[in-house]
Amino acid sequence: NETKTFTIAAIPADGVGQEVVAAGRQVLDTLADVSGGAFNFDWREYDWGSDYYAQHGVMMPEDGPDQVKDADAIYFGAVGWPTVPDHVSLWGLRLRLCQGFDQWANIRPVNFLPGIQSPLRRADDTHLDWVVVRENSEGEYAGFGGRNFSGRPGQGQVATQSAVFTEVGCERILRFAFELAQTRPGKKVSSVTKSNAQQYGMVLWDEVFDRVAADYPDVETESVLVDAMSAKFILHPEDLDVVVASNLNADILSDLGSALAGSLGLAASANLNPERRYPSMFEPVHGSAPDIAGQGLCNPLGALGSAALMLDHLGLPDEAKRLQLAIEDTCRRRVLTPDVGGAATTVDVTKSVIDALA
Ligand code: NAI
Numbered sequence: 001n002e003t004k005t006f007t008i009a010a011i012p013a014d015g016v017g018q019e020v021v022a023a024g025r026q027v028l029d030t031l032a033d034v035s036g037g038a039f040n041f042d043w044r045e046y047d048w049g050s051d052y053y054a055q056h057g058v059m060m061p062e063d064g065p066d067q068v069k070d071a072d073a074i075y076f077g078a079v080g081w082p083t084v085p086d087h088v089s090l091w092g093l094r095l096r097l098c099q100g101f102d103q104w105a106n107i108r109p110v111n112f113l114p115g116i117q118s119p120l121r122r123a124d125d126t127h128l129d130w131v132v133v134r135e136n137s138e139g140e141y142a143g144f145g146g147r148n149f150s151g152r153p154g155q156g157q158v159a160t161q162s163a164v165f166t167e168v169g170c171e172r173i174l175r176f177a178f179e180l181a182q183t184r185p186g187k188k189v190s191s192v193t194k195s196n197a198q199q200y201g202m203v204l205w206d207e208v209f210d211r212v213a214a215d216y217p218d219v220e221t222e223s224v225l226v227d228a229m230s231a232k233f234i235l236h237p238e239d240l241d242v243v244v245a246s247n248l249n250a251d252i253l254s255d256l257g258s259a260l261a262g263s264l265g266l267a268a269s270a271n272l273n274p275e276r277r278y279p280s281m282f283e284p285v286h287g288s289a290p291d292i293a294g295q296g297l298c299n300p301l302g303a304l305g306s307a308a309l310m311l312d313h314l315g316l317p318d319e320a321k322r323l324q325l326a327i328e329d330t331c332r333r334r335v336l337t338p339d340v341g342g343a344a345t346t347v348d349v350t351k352s353v354i355d356a357l358a
């Protein structure tokens with residue numbers, strides 16, 4: 001029996017990204033160990049991020065994408081540190097990979113775990129489970145715009161930031177959402193826009209949504225404005241199944257969703273290139289958390305949930321399920337970091353997940 005080797009590019013980057021990627025590597029190696037030689041991971045770790053920037057003046061080398069393009073997947077931590085302007089660090093590393101590798105679908109499950117208290121009282125006795133599908137290649141994060149008169153601070157600087165919506169971009173993410181909904185019990189897609197105020201791009205999105213929906217008659221649909229959807233997340237979350245939205249709107253809604261599920265530290269995410277022409281990238285939703293970095297207190301479960309999404313993508317759905325059950329087992333036994341009301345460390349939680357797997 002031959003062992004299948006997966007090459008994984010690990011990019012921990014900044015702050016708690018370092019701690020949670022280390023946790024994920026241990027957990028994934030444990031899964032490989034208990035697979036009885038069915039598969040293993042060949043880790044290639046890259047030291048890109050804000051420290052790299054301090055030394056080299058760039059977040060990653062010019063040929064960075066070339067260095068990781070043949071990996072089976074990228075396992076990412078978080079980028080951003082007070083020493084580098086956030087737009088420089090984000091565009092110089094994370095967005096360069098997401099956009100360069102055409103990872104146009106960002107999947108962010110809102111996962112209500114056992115033993116974790118949600119700020120929503122309704123969560124106590126209602127089954128809640130939805131997933132945010134984020135358009136990840138254009139929209140508000142297309143990087144279109146400019147600044148003028150920046151040499152005259154306080155004297156009338158001008159900046160524009162345009163959102164870009166293409167018919168191709170809208171159609172592919174909307175179809176992705178419908179196909180995902182077909183695999184889920186809820187079979188519903190909620191499309192989120194702000195097309196009353198943004199009458200060009202978002203109206204195009206709405207039109208493509210209606211056209212695409214006709215191809216999926218088995219899937220229930222609704223169109224909701226983003227402000228109303230933010231209220232709905234809190235008031236009627238049991239009505240949600242697949243929520244598809246533009247880059248910015250889904251970014252905001254997914255943080256709201258993870259807070260409702262108990263903590264930003266729990267939320268997992270996959271940046272997918274569904275055509276598999278380039279590697280996909282798996283990362284927790286949270287950032288580098290400078291306020292708690294280096295203390296061993298960050299919650300690794302968002303990164304571990306992202307590892308489960310990566311296993312699924314690598315064609316190991318049983319292992320993905322197994323890891324998800326180990327995460328649930330750890331929560332049920334209340335081995336929890338302080339962000340979810342416990343006193344365990346990152347290492348304690350990681351060890352508990354490993355024990356549940358082994
Ligand atoms: P953040 O997600 O780093 O932190 C927000 C709050 O959540 C903080 O109170 C933090 O302690 C808490 N938190 C985050 N992750 C946690 C975890 N694993 N366990 C327990 N608590 C956790 O967002 P913030 O503070 O706005 O940004 C910090 C830096 O991260 C900035 O430089 C920002 O640009 C960057 N960032 C990077 C992202 C990425 O790489 N995907 C996403 C969001 C922010």
Ligand code: MG
Binds near residue numbers: 251
């Ligand atoms: Mg975000």
